[in-house]
Amino acid sequence: MLVQDxxxxxxxxxxxxxxxxxxxxxxxxxxxxxxxxLEDGRLVGIISDRDILRLVSPFIGKVNEQARDLDTLNRAAHQIMTRQPITVKGDAEIKDVVNWMLKVGISCVPVVDDTEAVVGIVTWRDLINHAKFEF
Structure with missing residues (x-):
């Protein structure tokens, strides 16, 4: 099975x-x-919900909120993204993607074309939904 599937x-x-x-x-x-x-239609990074949790102050909206807590909200995507994310092409084998995700500890892989434009995304949930298990 291929990534594009x-x-x-x-x-x-x-x-x-x-x-x-x-x-x-x-x-x-x-x-x-x-x-x-993206920058000019090309993939340059990826942001995860864990990146957001790590950066946003837990004091925002609380009684003890400080100005520095609100400053975290002014950051741009390029300041918090993971640069040069691991990517795959649509014709990559699923088994290779699964092995790579397990090896490097990531839960999502953007799918790009030859121009680095995003044409899809594969997450561990997508893989689980398409897995065939034998019991």
Whole structure:
């Protein structure tokens, strides 16, 4: 089975200058865990919900909120993204992607074409949904 057989083809992405509140809203409202970041239509990074949790102050909206807590919301996508994410092509074998995800400890792989444009995304959930188990 190939990546193109299981990937999600309609991928929501953000530009490098998107601000943290926009990124956070997209992740929350869409139920995503990963958001590709583009520059001129090319993949340059990826943001995970864990990146957001690590950066956003837990004091925002609380009585003890400080100005520095609110400053975290002014960050741009390019400041918080993982640069040069691991990617695959649509014709890659699923077994190779699974092995690679397990080896490097990632839960999502953007699928790109020859111009580095995002054409899909594969997450561990997509792989589980398409797995065939024998009991």
């Amino acid at each position: 299981v990937m999600v083809k309609e991928v929501v992405c953000v530009e490098m200058d998107a601000r943290l509140p926009e990124v956070k809203t997209i992740l929350q409202n869409r139920g995503f865990h990963h958001l590709p970041v």
